[in-house]
Amino acid sequence: MQVHGNQYRAVWWDDGVVKFIDQRLIPYRFEVAEAHSLEDVVNAIVTMGVRGAPTIGVMAAYGLALAANQRQDLANARRILAQTRPTAVNLQAGLDSAMDDTPTRVLENAKHFDDSTVSAAEEIGENGNRLITPEMKILTHCNTGWLAAQDWGTAAAVIFKAQRAGKRPFIFVSETRPRLQGSRLTAWEMTNERVDHVIIVDSASALLMSRGEVDIVVVGADRIAANGDTANKIGTYAHALAAKAHDVPFYIAAPASTFDSGTPNGAAIEIEDRDANEVLSVEGAGGDDSILTLRIASPESGARNPAFDVTPAELITGIITERGVVRPSIRAIAAHLA
Ligand code: MRU
Numbered sequence: 001m002q003v004h005g006n007q008y009r010a011v012w013w014d015d016g017v018v019k020f021i022d023q024r025l026i027p028y029r030f031e032v033a034e035a036h037s038l039e040d041v042v043n044a045i046v047t048m049g050v051r052g053a054p055t056i057g058v059m060a061a062y063g064l065a066l067a068a069n070q071r072q073d074l075a076n077a078r079r080i081l082a083q084t085r086p087t088a089v090n091l092q093a094g095l096d097s098a099m100d101d102t103p104t105r106v107l108e109n110a111k112h113f114d115d116s117t118v119s120a121a122e123e124i125g126e127n128g129n130r131l132i133t134p135e136m137k138i139l140t141h142c143n144t145g146w147l148a149a150q151d152w153g154t155a156a157a158v159i160f161k162a163q164r165a166g167k168r169p170f171i172f173v174s175e176t177r178p179r180l181q182g183s184r185l186t187a188w189e190m191t192n193e194r195v196d197h198v199i200i201v202d203s204a205s206a207l208l209m210s211r212g213e214v215d216i217v218v219v220g221a222d223r224i225a226a227n228g229d230t231a232n233k234i235g236t237y238a239h240a241l242a243a244k245a246h247d248v249p250f251y252i253a254a255p256a257s258t259f260d261s262g263t264p265n266g267a268a269i270e271i272e273d274r275d276a277n278e279v280l281s282v283e284g285a286g287g288d289d290s291i292l293t294l295r296i297a298s299p300e301s302g303a304r305n306p307a308f309d310v311t312p313a314e315l316i317t318g319i320i321t322e323r324g325v326v327r328p329s330i331r332a333i334a335a336h337l338a
Helices: 038-046 053-068 074-082 090-098 102-128 155-164 179-193 204-210 236-245 330-337
Strands: 009-012 017-021 032-035 137-141 170-174 194-199 216-219 221-226 230-233 250-254 281-283 290-297 308-311 318-321 325-326
Touching: 009 053, 009 102, 009 318, 017 038, 017 053, 032 053, 032 308, 038 053, 038 074, 038 216, 053 074, 053 090, 053 179, 090 102, 102 155, 102 318, 102 325, 137 179, 137 204, 137 221, 137 236, 155 179, 155 216, 179 194, 194 204, 194 250, 194 330, 204 236, 221 318, 230 236, 230 281, 236 250, 236 308, 325 330
Parallel strands: 137 170, 137 216, 170 194, 216 250, 250 318
Antiparallel strands: 009 017, 017 032, 221 230, 230 308, 281 290, 318 325
8 A cells, every 4th residue: 555655554564563554543644553562462453453354364463473572372372362353254364374383483474474465455456346347336335445454455455456447436435333444444545546435324325226326335354154144344234235125236355364164154253342432432533633532422321332244145246355256155165265
């Protein structure tokens, strides 16, 4: 990703330190933060300084490398990192890839996982771009771009490749309550890539589809079960239901590391429950760009905050991966990944 003329990944290793773009501050400020210890990496993931399934996987792999560098117990470090976010399976994939009986190899493995995450994201973009026709109107949800997948993205990589191919897509960016990854992060990335877009409230998608204003939906994934049921940011399922009702193609874009053959179906996917305060308040910037938290709910009320939902395979037209496009069925997925 290019920011202010410099090339960045969302997370990188720099001489014994893990550096990351602090996603809690975008779009108000662009700052690079540092993790010097396993605890710093855990904190960055839990508080969403680093987020997005593929990027979390890379961050966890580098967290293990930090622990190895500091001669910590790797099995214990792995257990701690694995518990930071339960739904995104890329985190487990990053840890599996980096783990090694020889501690000096952990960093090498983590760097390899990082590079393969970036190249998979670019290939997803290229494969998805084949589905995009000139001036197509695309709806996307949450953040799936540079920040979420290290460099290119997943669903957003499809959009960036189409834009760079001169197809001039138009994007409906759903704001993605409660943390607003759409209006804060995706809209910022679209602006940087000069992609024409508008932000919509999450609940506007069915109306737009009923009016024929959306040609295709492309979203990312945090875990894809063996049968194709897909966990992604809360609100994805509602977009998929609306797409089915209005005959709009609905695609998932995700790397092979997001598939979990050990989870038979969506009902078996653990859904992360996050702090109720994310629903009861909203964060934004004040006039001086300082970040403010405003309470937006009746003071006596509580909230439920499931962070992900599961879209059943029958609502998904296809899954775009670095290997091509696969139908969401047990057989097709197993053959695609073999
Ligand atoms: O809670 P987040 O912001 O980590 O959730 C991210 C998403 O749900 C993305 O859509 C997902 O990771 C898919 S692609 C990067």
